[in-house]
Amino acid sequence: MGMFRVKVSEILEETDHIKSFKLVRADGKGFDPYLAGAHIDIVGPTNVVRQYSLCCPPYDLDAYLVAVKRETESRGGSAALHDQLDIGSELEVSAPRNLMQVAETGDRHVLVAAGIGVTPMISMAYQLEREGRSFELHYFARSRELAAFTELLEERCGFAEKVRFHFGIPRDEQPAVLQEILTGLTGGSHVYTCGPEGFMERVLFLAGPVVGEENVHIEHFQAGELADTSGDTGFEVELDSGEVFEIPADRSIVEVLQENGVPVDTSCKEGICGTCVMGVLEGEPEHRDNCLSASEKRANDQIATCVSRARSARLILEPF
Ligand code: FES
Numbered sequence: 001m002g003m004f005r006v007k008v009s010e011i012l013e014e015t016d017h018i019k020s021f022k023l024v025r026a027d028g029k030g031f032d033p034y035l036a037g038a039h040i041d042i043v044g045p046t047n048v049v050r051q052y053s054l055c056c057p058p059y060d061l062d063a064y065l066v067a068v069k070r071e072t073e074s075r076g077g078s079a080a081l082h083d084q085l086d087i088g089s090e091l092e093v094s095a096p097r098n099l100m101q102v103a104e105t106g107d108r109h110v111l112v113a114a115g116i117g118v119t120p121m122i123s124m125a126y127q128l129e130r131e132g133r134s135f136e137l138h139y140f141a142r143s144r145e146l147a148a149f150t151e152l153l154e155e156r157c158g159f160a161e162k163v164r165f166h167f168g169i170p171r172d173e174q175p176a177v178l179q180e181i182l183t184g185l186t187g188g189s190h191v192y193t194c195g196p197e198g199f200m201e202r203v204l205f206l207a208g209p210v211v212g213e214e215n216v217h218i219e220h221f222q223a224g225e226l227a228d229t230s231g232d233t234g235f236e237v238e239l240d241s242g243e244v245f246e247i248p249a250d251r252s253i254v255e256v257l258q259e260n261g262v263p264v265d266t267s268c269k270e271g272i273c274g275t276c277v278m279g280v281l282e283g284e285p286e287h288r289d290n291c292l293s294a295s296e297k298r299a300n301d302q303i304a305t306c307v308s309r310a311r312s313a314r315l316i317l318e319p320f
Contacts, residue, residue, distance in 0.1 A: 038096035114195025160248035
């Protein structure tokens with residue numbers, strides 16, 4: 001994976017627990033073009049790699065903007081970014097990657113975010129606004145104080161009239177609010193969501209029958225429920241080069257390939273970032289990731305090799 005160095009040029013305390021970091025290239029150049037909704041890997045001061053959505057206008061290539069929430073049960077990463085970065089600190093980041101992006105067609109685009117999940121939605125809203133397409137951004141948070149970017153969204157973004165805040169809505173009242181948001185959408189509309197898993201499941205449950213499951217776009221940034229691995233068995237992986245590898249019951253595909261010198265990029269190793277995805281030429285994967293969409297999983301022509309396994313005795317894979 002190509003990595004390059006960036007420098008922190010601005011740090012803002014968005015809330016008590018969320019800081020935003022503006023990053024510029026350390027070599028003073030501009031960034032390459034990317035698509036709205038992209039995320040980057042950031043190698044933190046403690047060498048922990050985490051994914052953060054870009055929440056800046058995707059057409060502004062002078063700087064990246066990311067928001068980092070200090071996780072109470074941080075598995076490493078967010079606390080170090082909060083505590084150890086100053087203006088001028090340098091970091092390594094990857095090029096942007098998209099697990100979610102604005103659909104090329106669609107009569108309406110409804111962005112539904114909860115908490116820190118608002119970050120990719122802001123970037124997508126910038127793009128939709130610039131292209132003059134019909135959209136709304138709905139932002140759920142427990143309170144105004146806990147919501148990042150309120151000032152940006154209310155005053156500076158340029159699309160404030162398309163932003164609706166939903167503060168302090170109890171969980172059992174969210175379905176009614178979501179139903180209202182979905183009113184008037186058609187099979188040609190698209191719904192995008194990012195937030196806690198339970199929230200995104202509610203959005204999918206309610207929006208799927210309205211716009212079609214394929215038109216509900218979900219951005220995962222946490223691994224889902226751990227799969228039950230007690231019944232796992234071994235299987236074979238053949239590469240398009242013809243090499244064959246045994247994948248034992250207790251090892252992942254990517255572990256075995258890397259151990260044998262096959263270059264496969266990885267980042268999260270939890271099935272959420274999509275870095276390790278390979279193409280499937282033959283065989284049936286058992287998908288355990290949160291990065292491929294429902295339709296991509298049904299197509300069975302890609303596999304997240306860090307977590308997913310095989311239903312067939314052999315998979316034939318190619319670099320993706
Ligand atoms: S390394 Fe992130 S999905 Fe596999």
